[in-house]
Amino acid sequence: MSEHSESAPRTPIAVGPNTAPPPLLDKAITEAGATVADLDGAHGLIWVGGPGEFPDELPESVRWVQLPAAGVEDWFNAGIFTEHPNVQFTSAAGAFAASVAEHALMLLLAGVRYLPEHLRAGSWRQHDFFPHVDTLRGKTVTIVGAGGIGRALIPLLLPLGAHVIAVNRSGRPVTGPGIPDTVETVAAQHLGRVWPRTDHVVVAAPATPATRHLVGAAELAHLKQSSWVINVARGSLIDTDALVTALAAGAIGGAGLDVTDPEPLPDGHPLWVLPNAIVTPHDSNPPQLRLAAFADHVGENVARFREGRDLLAPVDPDRGY
Amino acid sequence: MSEHSESAPRTPIAVGPNTAPPPLLDKAITEAGATVADLDGAHGLIWVGGPGEFPDELPESVRWVQLPAAGVEDWFNAGIFTEHPNVQFTSAAGAFAASVAEHALMLLLAGVRYLPEHLRAGSWRQHDFFPHVDTLRGKTVTIVGAGGIGRALIPLLLPLGAHVIAVNRSGRPVTGPGIPDTVETVAAQHLGRVWPRTDHVVVAAPATPATRHLVGAAELAHLKQSSWVINVARGSLIDTDALVTALAAGAIGGAGLDVTDPEPLPDGHPLWVLPNAIVTPHDSNPPQLRLAAFADHVGENVARFREGRDLLAPVDPDRGY
Structure with missing residues (x-):
């Protein structure tokens, strides 16, 4: 037929x-x-x-x-x-970028809207939660790495009213489906200028010697107490010890990590117990x-x-x- | 000056x-x-x-x-x-609709990507998680109620590759910023035809005598074992007892509720302890x-x-x- x-x-x-x-x-x-x-x-x-x-x-x-x-x-x-x-x-x-970008969005939204603490609550306590529920509207999200994942994430963030800064090697304006001409692109060599303007960071760059510990103590110090750091790339891009220190001190809002260093993250690691850390076991793009x-x-x-x-x-x- | x-x-x-x-x-x-x-x-x-x-x-x-x-x-x-x-x-x-729509998206993504269980894990167990991480791409999300919240949610779901069915009273095509002509709109009187095609439901309709228990045992029975039910409207639109039964039986994927019936949800209520329920205390739009x-x-x-x-x-x- x-x-x-x-x-x-x-x-x-x-x-x-x-x-x-x-x-x-x-x-x-x-x-x-x-x-x-x-x-x-x-x-x-x-x-x-x-x-x-x-x-x-x-x-x-x-x-x-x-x-x-x-x-x-x-x-x-x-x-x-x-x-x-x-x-x-x-x-x-x-x-394969779309599923990872969706996962990054999920981790960022769950963090910004304080979901981990909600899941531990077991009781209504509305007024305790009110001050902690935040929005991406009007916030600046810096995406480090404008490859497939970064480019897939931009069209997910813009309708939420976030301002996106895309960081790539060349600084040439990032292009792709659903990406308007107006998206701000910054060359990686000028990344230092971006941190003070950043509310939240999504790490989506390849792992190279140049990107190792791209987010370390100095970069974390520029972020805000409400900032979330999301990593869906490779664990080595973030200095884990510096991140744990910042999380434990409440110096940033939290971290959402689909990749870790070391990986797999060993049982008993501080990232498993810190209340402002979300770890998913590199499963943002399952088989x-x-x-x-x-x-x-x-x-x-x-x-x-x-x-x-x-x-x-x-x-x-x-x-x- | x-x-x-x-x-x-x-x-x-x-x-x-x-x-x-x-x-x-x-x-x-x-x-x-x-x-x-x-x-x-x-x-x-x-x-x-x-x-x-x-x-x-x-x-x-x-x-x-x-x-x-x-x-x-x-x-x-x-x-x-x-x-x-x-x-x-x-x-x-x-x-005020944007913040509630953002919250609904967060609850839906957290459910679909199995975040509650991840937060309880405390251990890598990647292969246990793989089969449970799902995507909204290619899935049909039915939004019951195309008022401000529903209309604000549509432009957040479309870039994720979801198919949206908007349900309103008239069945006239839903319009608004970021909503293309191609979005499917169904009149509430034909809602029964929508359930078998629905992967996930977001309840965003006003509370009226006609919408009381709009999602009850019969509607839940049409959903899939992977379906999430999100409520950011009023608790009375869902039959809580029927929902608890479906959640406890694993008949649906889960529920993400910013509103409950009764509200506030009393301590010890099953929705606080069911592993596939996410409750936020009506804080999707804090002061x-x-x-x-x-x-x-x-x-x-x-x-x-x-x-x-x-x-x-x-x-x-x-x-x-």
């Missing part, structure tokens, strides 16, 4: 390394107007394995390969892009949400491939990302 | 019943280009008291009065609108945020008044709202 006529066959798309794709992927490919097919004769290949299992040779019919990771260094290092010079590779860059997000990304790229449009997240084979 | 020339004097705005306005209001009036003045000779009056203290007579110079409440039945019943037929009254309708929101509203209306533009929240003196 195909809705497609004989003259417009469905684009054949293979899935590998296993021939039976996960149902979500099958659904995404089919709903995008293509059909799941064997690799022989397929026009596209959705790869859900690692680089080690990738075929040395692809049929000439394959013109596009979708890889399952946002970062494709391993495929680059394995030489796969140069082995297949006539194939367009796409990564999953951007696909079932990753697969769903990847399926959405695949569906969008299959539709674009069929229609000859630009694909999302094309890999530059020379640069490896 | 006025920036204004002699030929453009600042519009005189009085504040009553006390002559010295709160600093936030003073700032809002001044930043909007007006000046705080005595009632004699003032063009506008910002009223922060009740109707009982309202002056029987106003100077002829006063052409606009801003009242401090979203609902102005008390002023209507006191006959104040008919006593001052030449004055344009505005209410604070809409000014200090109300004042800040009112100041924003006043600043906007002062600017509009100076420039001869339509004011926000004009009161229809015949209808009393």
Whole structure:
């Protein structure tokens, strides 16, 4: 009962390394107007394995390969892009950012609105809570790192009436879906000027030698007693000892951490017991949400491939990302 | 050192019943280009008291009065609108909705991402948490009540990738700032058709005889094991006993309640101890945020008044709202 006529066959798309794709992927490919097919004769290949299992040779019919990771260094290092010079590779860059940005928003809102203490209350005590419930409206949220997660977070914060400062390496205005021209962007080298204006910080930058302990005692000292520090990037970007000191002293409002240093956070660590710390065990993007997000990304790229449009997240084979 | 020339004097705005306005209001009036003045000779009056203290007579110079409440039945019943037929009254309708909508979003995100259990964990246990962390992306959130709070919530949910169903009395498409034409609106009389499609519910409707126990055992039975029920309206809209039963049985994901029935919720009530219930003591719009929101509203209306533009929240003196 195909809705497609004989003259417009469905684009054949293979899935590998296993021939039976996960149902979500099958659904995404089919709903995008293509059909799941064997690799022989397929026009596209959705790869859900690692680089080690990738075929040395692809049929000439394959013109596009979708890889399952946002970062494709391993495929680059394995030489796969140069082995297949006539194939367009796409990564999953951007696909997994939305769930992490949603988690960051949740941690920030839960902190600002004093949820941890509410959950411990067990009693109404309305007037005790009144002074502690705050809002993001009119507050300045500094997002350190304007990659996929940072760019996905900006459109979530703006409708709440927050002022956003995006910090990136170049200082060039950050752009992306749902990001207006008016968003303030500051170069990382000028980050020091941003702290005194910051109400809350979300750390979403990659872990590099330059970003290690990017938030330390000096930076925390600039923040306010109401400031929340959110980390959804890597634990090493924050100086844990300095953070624990600031939290224990009530020098800042609190911290919402999906990543920690050390990680996993050992039992008995102060961050588990400080009342103004929220720790989630690096689960902002759990496996079932990753697969769903990847399926959405695949569906969008299959539709674009069929229609000859630009694909999302094309890999530059020379640069490896 | 006025920036204004002699030929453009600042519009005189009085504040009553006390002559010295709160600093936030003073700032809002001044930043909007007006000046705080005595009632004699003032063009506008910002009223922060009740109707009982309202002056029987106003100077002829006063052409606009801003009242401090979203609902102005008390002023209507006191006959104040008919006593001052030449004055344009505005209410604070809409000014206080943003904070409640932000709170509703916080409760929903905290529930969907399993924050209460995270806060009790005290240990990393990542793989125990993975299956429970969910997303609003692709989920259908039904907002029952498309007044100020409901309309303020819609633009917060859409960027998260949620599908929103707004339920109002008329079924006419809901409109407002940040609300695209594409938002699905359903008339309350057809609410029964909405439950099977609903992932999460936010109750934001007024308390009337018709909305009492709007969410009861029958409605809860339509929801999913992952569904969260959020109430930021009035406790009576949910059948508390039916909700407790559903929560205790794990028949729904959980409930986030800023309002309860009875209210205040007595110590020892099951909602205080159920692990999938979040209770905040009707503090989604605490006094200090109300004042800040009112100041924003006043600043906007002062600017509009100076420039001869339509004011926000004009009161229809015949209808009393």
